Amino acid sequence: MKLAGSTDELFKKLTFGIRKRRLEQRKKETDHSLPLARILPDDCKEICKRNKNKNSEINNETSNSLITSEKEPKILGGFENVLKKKKRCRSLAVKKEQIAHLRKLNRIFVWGDNIPDPLIHFTGIHGLSQELINNLKEFGITEPTPIQMQAIPVMMQERDLLCSAPTGSGKTLAFALPIIFDVVRRKSHNSKDQLNAVVLEPTHELVKQTYVQFLKFSHNLSVSLNVLISTPNKLVYALNKNSKILLDGLNWLVIDESDRLFDTTEGDDRCFRNQLAQIYQACSENSVRRALFSATFSYEVEDWCKKNLYNVAMICIGSRNSAVSSVKQELIFAGSEHGKIIGLRALFQNSFKPPALIFVQSKLRAKQLVPIIESLQPPIPVKMISSEKTEIERESAIAEFRSGHVWVLICTDLMSRGLDLSGVNLVVNFDLPTSIISYIHRIGRAGRAGRRGHAVTYFTESDLNFIRPIATVIKQAGFKVPEYTLRMRKPTKKEKKKLLKHAPKRKNIGSLKKASGKRKEEKKRKKEVVA
Known part of the structure; x- marks a missing residue:
């Protein structure tokens, strides 16, 4: 018994720290840096070979079964249909494996029912005009980033969306492109008196930046977009002044920087959440789709989306609420x-x-x-x-x-x-x-x-x-x-x-003199001058 105890202790001493080293090694292997450009599998050829081998195996099975079925009684005639069904199931399983591998490479995480496959090339968007593709190329955009790969197909499905991706990863194009495409597709049904989309930004600077992006991407298109880009406060003011603000035929309500939804630092009057409630009520028609984008994935926003949005698709690029490792x-x-x-x-x-x-x-x-x-x-x-x-x-x-x-x-x-x-x-x-x-x-x-x-x-x-x-x-x-x-x-x-x-109270930066101190100095100088 003593020998067994001593061997256990010896084993513990010899293996001390191994588990920790393994965890650290695993962390190093899973690099935290996010792919801001699309990554395609290096083993595409191997995957294709694997698929061919699987298909050939299935074909061999079906051919062998047909040979045997000819010799055997006709009672097994339905066996061919069973094998075809198996073949379809296997090919679907292979496709799912490929999509999962592609998402893993690009660190795309999704939640929801029937999430569409990621987009690999912009040309994969059926019906995308050549003018729109040329506009993207003109500004050096040749392939989608991870957020665009997944968000664009979801918005093409015309379903509600909650999306989180790192700063500078191309979120604006992820919602601008589907909106522009939707307007072009519906141009015969669009009315000049109706808005196609409303995009909400938290600051005036972001409003102007997003406006410029829409102008860039829609250049040379033979259609007027009728997209309103505004801060929530300005839109609420417009709604109060004129309730008939052309929101009747609205197709999209996009909320950028959506984590501000539960930010109450500016007080109840200027609270994003209270302003959004009024806007949300004005856009209550069933035809309006909602898309929320941000660099962070707040649990409060997630709960709000689950309660208020129908069949919402959720997308997160990289680790949830993580800092950019670049x-x-x-x-x-x-x-x-x-x-x-x-x-x-x-x-x-x-x-x-x-x-x-x-x-x-x-x-x-x-x-x-x-x-x-x-x-x-x-x-x-x-x-x-x-x-x-x-x-x-x-x-x-x-x-x-x-x-x-x-x-x-x-x-x-x-x-x-x-x-x-x-x-x-x-x-x-x-x-x-x-x-x-x-x-x-x-x-x-x-x-x-x-x-x-x-x-x-x-x-x-x-x-x-x-x-x-x-x-x-x-x-x-x-x-x-x-x-x-x-x-x-x-x-x-x-x-x-x-x-x-309420941010913590801090001492003044530097040695700023108070007004009373300045007055005392001035009095001293005056006395010196008089003397």
């Missing part, structure tokens, strides 16, 4: 607000490759950070953007950032969603994001369309109670984080909701 992510403890400034100066003076976005939690903090960046040597062209800026000022700042005249743009979460700012190399979370969703959207501004990027997130002692969810997301993306951040207490649901509505 962006190198760092989580740095700065200790205090002053520590953040020291870290930022070191980052910009040592390894800075513009352009860069810096995210802060409020407009006031954005204002406070501008002079600090301007004071760096050599000087860095910097501007800030927030909701209090006029539309013209925001557009001007974005245009200068895109042209390269501005290297650093300091902003609030207004800029974290959807905007395609190509070439962003660095994202700095100067203030810790208030949720995982906010973090994913923020760092998604870098590394768009498969390009490499860098994201740095600073946190202080006041952030320790909320650091664990962010640290977990970074760790799951394959990057190192301080081990103690993963052992911190998980914030409760109540704490998370409170954090979304």
Whole structure:
């Protein structure tokens, strides 16, 4: 008995850590990086050979059975039909295996009944006009991305859809192409007085960006689209002013950045969910199909779709609510607000490759950070953007950032969603994001369309109670984080909701003097002048 016990202990010692190493190896094998371009199986020829072999086996079986059936009594005459049925079942099984393999390669996950097969080529869309194909080629779009591979066929079925894919993966084309195709297909039935589709975007900047995309893809088509692209607030205002707003013959209601559906940070009056309820009621006809797109897959939005949408198809590209692994992510403890400034100066003076976005939690903090960046040597062209800026000022700042005249743009979460700012190399979370969703959207501004990027997130002692969810997301993306951040207490649901509505209080950035202090200095100077 002692010998058995000692052998068990010896075995445990020899195999200690093997299970952990296997898990780590498995994680390495399943690369977290998402294919932003379509991936086709390398073993296509082998699959075809396998299919041929299976078919030849089935044919041999049928031929042998026919030979034997000729010799045997006619009572087995129906055996041929049975074999044909088996052949069909096997060929269907092979096709299912191929589709499953294609989805696995492109990390396409689907839920729902009768989900159509993924699209491999745009030319595979029956009836797609040559003008539309030429428009895609003109802008360098030759093959569908994973989200387009699956979302386009589902929308072609004219069914409700909930879709999640990483930032910069081509979600706009995934819903724009089926809408344009649908309008072209129905052009003889379309009325000039009726809207074909309504696309809702959370910000004015995204409205304009999506509008430009629709113009690009529908260029040279001999049909008017009649597509309304708007923010929910503007559409609600229009509905209140004129209830007969041409929504009677609507075919599509598309909600982009749909995770904002349950975002209540802007208060009840400006809450996306309340605004959407009114729009949803105005689009209550059975003919209206709904499609929801976002970079994250919220459980609340999923539950809402299951309750309110009929036969909804759900698509998720990659891991649910995961950060883009093409962006190198760092989580740095700065200790205090002053520590953040020291870290930022070191980052910009040592390894800075513009352009860069810096995210802060409020407009006031954005204002406070501008002079600090301007004071760096050599000087860095910097501007800030927030909701209090006029539309013209925001557009001007974005245009200068895109042209390269501005290297650093300091902003609030207004800029974290959807905007395609190509070439962003660095994202700095100067203030810790208030949720995982906010973090994913923020760092998604870098590394768009498969390009490499860098994201740095600073946190202080006041952030320790909320650091664990962010640290977990970074760790799951394959990057190192301080081990103690993963052992911190998980914030409760109540704490998370409170954090979304009220960001944590922080000390002023830098050494901004209060107005009272300035007045005292002025009085001193006046006394000196009098003396």
